Amino acid sequence: MNETFKLDENLLRKRYRAEKRFHAYGIIAIGLALAFILFFFIDVLSKGIPGFQTVQVQVEVDYSQVVADGNYRRVVQKDLVHIASRGWMRTVPMQLRNHPEMIGTKETIWVPAAFRVNQYIKGNEGHGLEQKYQALADELYKQGTIRKAIDWHFFTRGDSKLPEIAGVGASLVGSLVVMFITMILAVPIGVVTAVYLEEFSPDNMLTRTVEVNINNLAAIPSILFGLLGLAIFINFFGVPRSSALAGGMTLALMTLPIIIISTRAALRSVPNSIREGAFGVGASGLQVVWHHVLPLALPGILTGSIIGLAQALGETAPLLIVGMMAFIPEAPLSIYQASTVLPAQIYTWSSDSIRAFGELTAAGVIVLLTIMLMLNGLAIWLRQHTSRTW
Amino acid sequence: MYKHIFTAAFVAIAAFATIQTADAREIRIVGSSTVFPFSSANAEEFGATTRFKTPVVESTGSGGGFKLFCAGDDLNTPDISNASRRMKAKELELCAENGVKGITEAVIGYDGIAVAQSADNAPINLSREEIMLAVAAEVPSKDGKSLVANPYHYWNEINPDLPKRKIVIYGPPASSGTRDAFEDMILKHLTKHMDVYTNLYHADKVKNKAYKKFHKIRQDDVYVPSGENDNLIVQKLTKDKDAFGVFGYSFLEENKDKVSGALINGISPNPETISSGNYPLSRSLYFYIKHSHVGKVDGIQEYANLFMSEKQIGNNGTLLDIGLIALPEADRARYRKQVEELAKLTEGDLKK
Numbered sequence: 001m002n003e004t005f006k007l008d009e010n011l012l013r014k015r016y017r018a019e020k021r022f023h024a025y026g027i028i029a030i031g032l033a034l035a036f037i038l039f040f041f042i043d044v045l046s047k048g049i050p051g052f053q054t055v056q057v058q059v060e061v062d063y064s065q066v067v068a069d070g071n072y073r074r075v076v077q078k079d080l081v082h083i084a085s086r087g088w089m090r091t092v093p094m095q096l097r098n099h100p101e102m103i104g105t106k107e108t109i110w111v112p113a114a115f116r117v118n119q120y121i122k123g124n125e126g127h128g129l130e131q132k133y134q135a136l137a138d139e140l141y142k143q144g145t146i147r148k149a150i151d152w153h154f155f156t157r158g159d160s161k162l163p164e165i166a167g168v169g170a171s172l173v174g175s176l177v178v179m180f181i182t183m184i185l186a187v188p189i190g191v192v193t194a195v196y197l198e199e200f201s202p203d204n205m206l207t208r209t210v211e212v213n214i215n216n217l218a219a220i221p222s223i224l225f226g227l228l229g230l231a232i233f234i235n236f237f238g239v240p241r242s243s244a245l246a247g248g249m250t251l252a253l254m255t256l257p258i259i260i261i262s263t264r265a266a267l268r269s270v271p272n273s274i275r276e277g278a279f280g281v282g283a284s285g286l287q288v289v290w291h292h293v294l295p296l297a298l299p300g301i302l303t304g305s306i307i308g309l310a311q312a313l314g315e316t317a318p319l320l321i322v323g324m325m326a327f328i329p330e331a332p333l334s335i336y337q338a339s340t341v342l343p344a345q346i347y348t349w350s351s352d353s354i355r356a357f358g359e360l361t362a363a364g365v366i367v368l369l370t371i372m373l374m375l376n377g378l379a380i381w382l383r384q385h386t387s388r389t390w
Numbered sequence: 391m392y393k394h395i396f397t398a399a400f401v402a403i404a405a406f407a408t409i410q411t412a413d414a415r416e417i418r419i420v421g422s423s424t425v426f427p428f429s430s431a432n433a434e435e436f437g438a439t440t441r442f443k444t445p446v447v448e449s450t451g452s453g454g455g456f457k458l459f460c461a462g463d464d465l466n467t468p469d470i471s472n473a474s475r476r477m478k479a480k481e482l483e484l485c486a487e488n489g490v491k492g493i494t495e496a497v498i499g500y501d502g503i504a505v506a507q508s509a510d511n512a513p514i515n516l517s518r519e520e521i522m523l524a525v526a527a528e529v530p531s532k533d534g535k536s537l538v539a540n541p542y543h544y545w546n547e548i549n550p551d552l553p554k555r556k557i558v559i560y561g562p563p564a565s566s567g568t569r570d571a572f573e574d575m576i577l578k579h580l581t582k583h584m585d586v587y588t589n590l591y592h593a594d595k596v597k598n599k600a601y602k603k604f605h606k607i608r609q610d611d612v613y614v615p616s617g618e619n620d621n622l623i624v625q626k627l628t629k630d631k632d633a634f635g636v637f638g639y640s641f642l643e644e645n646k647d648k649v650s651g652a653l654i655n656g657i658s659p660n661p662e663t664i665s666s667g668n669y670p671l672s673r674s675l676y677f678y679i680k681h682s683h684v685g686k687v688d689g690i691q692e693y694a695n696l697f698m699s700e701k702q703i704g705n706n707g708t709l710l711d712i713g714l715i716a717l718p719e720a721d722r723a724r725y726r727k728q729v730e731e732l733a734k735l736t737e738g739d740l741k742k
Contacts, residue, residue: 070439086708090439126647161431161712238466241418242446326448327430329437338416338446348449351619352427353640353713358621 044362044369051363054151054164055118056110057083057140061092063105068096082133083140085112087165113146115163115356121146126355154363158329159345163356166349168367173331174244174324174339175313175371181248181335182255182312187305189252190259197260198267199289218257225254226321234322242323242338250322251312258311262304266297299383306379310372316343342368415465417445417687421455421472422567423618424501424638425675428709429472432697435708442689445470452567459678460485469683469690473676474501474567479740492681493735496694497725498703500715502639502664503571503671505559506624506649508631514553515653518670522580523548524557525613527606530586537586540608560623561636563615571673572636573605581605624649639664639672640713664715672715681732691732698726 059076067075072089081089088111096103112118117137119127129137140146151167158170193214201207229250233239239246270293278288294301319325325344332339346364349357419429426449437444450458452473459471460481467490477495485493505521507514523529524545528537545552562569581587581604590601600606607613616623620637624645627635634652639659642651651659654670663669677697684690696702702709705716717725727733 072439087438090435094439126645128644128646161427161434240415241466242448323448326446327426327433328446329434329444338418351423351621353620353638353644355644 044365047359048362048364048366050122050124051359051361051366052151052154053122053148054153055113055121056147056149057113057117058108058110058145058147059084060106060108063092063096063102063107065103067092068100068103069093079136082130083113083117083137083146085114085162085164087160087162088112110147110149112164115354117146118164119356121148124355124359128355155367158331159327159340159348160329161327163354163360166357166360168342168345168364170329170331171340171342171345172367174328175341175343177244177332177335177339178248178251178341179309179313181245182251183305183309185249185252186255186259186308190256190305190308191263191301193256194260194263194267195289195294198264199293200285214257214260218261221317222254222315223317223321225250226318228253229318229322240336240338242326242328242340243336244332244339245335246322247319247324247339247341248335250318251315254315254318255308255312258308259301259305262308263297263301266300266304267293269300270296296388299387302382302386303379306375306382310375310379313371313375314343314368316341316347319344342371414686414688416443417470417690417693418468419445419447419470419472419677420450420458420468421448421470421677422452422474422675423449424474424567425472425498425677427640427712428498428675428714429677429697431709431712432693432702435702436689436693436696440689440692442692445689445693447472451565456481456484459680460488460490463489463491463680463682465683465686467680469680469687470694471678473678474673475570476674476676477678477735477740479737482735482737482740490680490682492732494679494681494694494729494732495735495739496677496679496698496729497674497717497721498677498697498714499675499709499717500664500672501675501713502642502659502669502715503568503575503673504635504637504639504642504651504659505654505671506627506635506637506642506651507633508627509646509648509650511631511650513650513653515656516552517655518576519580520545520548520552521654522576525559525561525607526577526581526604527608528604530584534586537590540610540612543612556632557612558630558633559613559636560616560626560630560633561613563617566618568636568638569615572671573607575671575673577605577607578603638713639715643713661710661715665718674717675714678735679729679732681734684732694729695726698722698729 057080059080061075064074070093072092073081075089075092076084113121116127116129117133120129120134120137121141137146153165154167154169155172156169157165157167160166197207197211229246233246233249234241239249274292274296275288278292283291316325319341324340325347326338326340327348328338328340342364346361346368349361349364417433419433421429426447430447433445433447436442448468452475455468455471455473456477459468461467477493482493505516523540524542526540529540529542530536531538542548543557544554545557546554561572582602587601587604590598595602616626616635620641623635623637624641627633628648635649642649642659657663657669659669659671664672677694679690679694699707700722701707703714703716703722705719707714707716710716716722
């Protein structure tokens with residue numbers, strides 16, 4: 001054999017080993033990431049699923065005059081005053097004022113149990129239910145007048161300081177309204193900006209400066225957008241503090257750079273031959289963009305926009321500054337009304353001293369994750385159904 | 391097709407923007423995160439049991455709350471500010487400068503500050519001085535004549551009677567009102583009477599201003615600032631048996647199965663000792679009402695009256711269930727009267 005063709009076996013083995021090692025690193029990295037995600041999901045699901053479950057107690061309601069006059073604790077039998085939720089009891093006098101014909105009647109209904117009873121029946125540690133009520137709760141549970149049920153109201157009610165009647169309804173509506181405002185502001189402005197920068201603007205110092213700044217903005221901490229929103233929208237334009245409008249506009253500022261960058265990337269991926277072809281048959285610049293480039297870039301634009309909006313949906317820091325991190329139990333009826341959002345709600349629950357809020361926090365996280373997954377799914381679906389081949 | 395989308399979008403925006411209810415706004419409350427749970431529980435009760443709208447309660451911290459509250463007198467500013475400390479004379483001045491002339495002060499109750507450890511540990515008694523020596527950045531030297539950087543890393547180095555246990559304290563960060571209160575009651579309370587600190591101040595009042603009431607906490611990882619979320623500190627204590635945690639009494643009460651409060655000067659934290667003032671680490675919780683908004687914004691007086699009622703803050707009040715410590719009866723009556731009459735807070739009151 002000729003000397004020059006002799007393979008250095010050692011070197012070859014080394015190279016194979018290096019390759020194998022690299023594969024192993026990759027698998028370890030993915031494995032770690034999966035393990036973290038799995039751990040997170042198992043933790044959140046195991047803590048959060050009980051949060052969708054409520055404990056109810058069957059009570060004989062006595063709609064007496066005393067109750068209508070405001071002494072709401074008299075609405076149930078004396079021994080159930082500390083078993084049934086005060087959050088339900090206190091609404092009865094108002095109900096009777098609105099329906100005076102009910103006064104003097106009685107009925108037997110299921111109502112939410114007080115949160116300490118709720119936690120005790122679920123067997124959670126730190127329920128804090130007094131000893132004397134524990135026996136009663138056990139007894140009623142055995143009799144079947146205390147039951148567990150799925151808490152559908154969790155999705156319709158607003159925040160409450162009483163965990164048994166707290167829900168994500170109001171903050172979900174708030175999040176949707178805020179997202180709607182963010183979307184109608186950020187998407188058109190972002191897309192138009194990107195189209196101008198990519199397709200029409202001359203390449204000069206000014207546009208390059210703008211470009212650098214946009215890329216910079218996409219990377220600054222989100223809380224700074226909150227300060228900007230506070231200064232411009234609330235202090236200067238007088239938009240009501242804590243309102244969905246203030247929050248939506250602030251998040252639009254935050255989302256804009258992301259949308260601009262992803263739209264530009266999408267536009268750049270449209271081959272130049274398409275533009276040239278369109279120009280070749282006499283299309284104007286606007287027609288080229290509107291009829292040819294934009295439709296082809298649409299999948300990328302949509303994906304970028306949805307991911308930008310999904311990020312805004314989970315944001316809390318800028319909303320803290322514009323006053324949306326607050327106790328606001330009712331859903332907004334207009335964009336000027338005070339409103340809270342889902343992540344803010346989750347944060348407030350997580351810092352509450354009452355232990356029962358722990359499972360609600362996890363349940364809120366599950367709701368938020370589900371929406372995120374749906375949005376990302378939508379992004380994938382849109383990308384597949386709008387993409388064209390050329 | 392695009393035209394239709396645009397038209398639809400514009401119609402939607404226009405429709406959305408005009409469904410604006412024209413009636414007056416709800417009560418706006420800002421301020422302390424410690425008062426926040428009580429204030430929002432009262433707001434909820436108020437919304438659920440009266441014809442008024444539920445007030446919006448924002449958790450901004452005491453200082454942040456006063457800043458917003460005192461920013462002006464118009465209806466874009468908050469009506470009520472919660473605080474876990476008393477308003478400062480400076481803040482009252484700022485209010486007056488910005489046209490906020492009449493303010494009423496109310497105290498709703500006390501909050502105890504617990505120095506807690508894992509419930510697995512044996513009960514421990516710490517004196518205020520021992521805690522101070524554990525957390526201060528500079529402490530008196532062995533001979534007591536000069537100040538040295540804090541050398542203590544085990545509790546038995548401070549007092550031989552204490553166990554040989556590593557000093558680790560998880561506490562609130564510098565931005566927190568609880569931290570201010572902790573510094574006031576542990577550090578300032580002692581150092582302002584200790585010659586070894588104050589002599590330095592008297593020697594050079596400008597350069598050594600910090601030694602007048604020395605309240606600097608050590609930064610060598612013995613005191614670990616742990617964020618505003620007290621549930622996290624509770625979790626850490628269950629993992630780290632050596633550690634102590636500093637947080638509000640309501641978290642101690644709610645997590646009795648996991649953590650126990652250290653006795654301070656031989657007194658354990660509980661509602662009785664905090665209410666009577668025997669437990670040394672407690673503070674009052676306040677709220678402040680802006681007079682000029684009463685009558686312009688519906689329900690302010692009614693909200694405040696409900697907050698001060700026996701039903702809420704009395705001996706069996708509902709707010710006690712979530713960790714508030716009741717004031718003595720006479721004080722409750724006094725503050726209730728003050729709120730009903732909208733007594734005006736003066737600079738003289740704050741100096742008392």
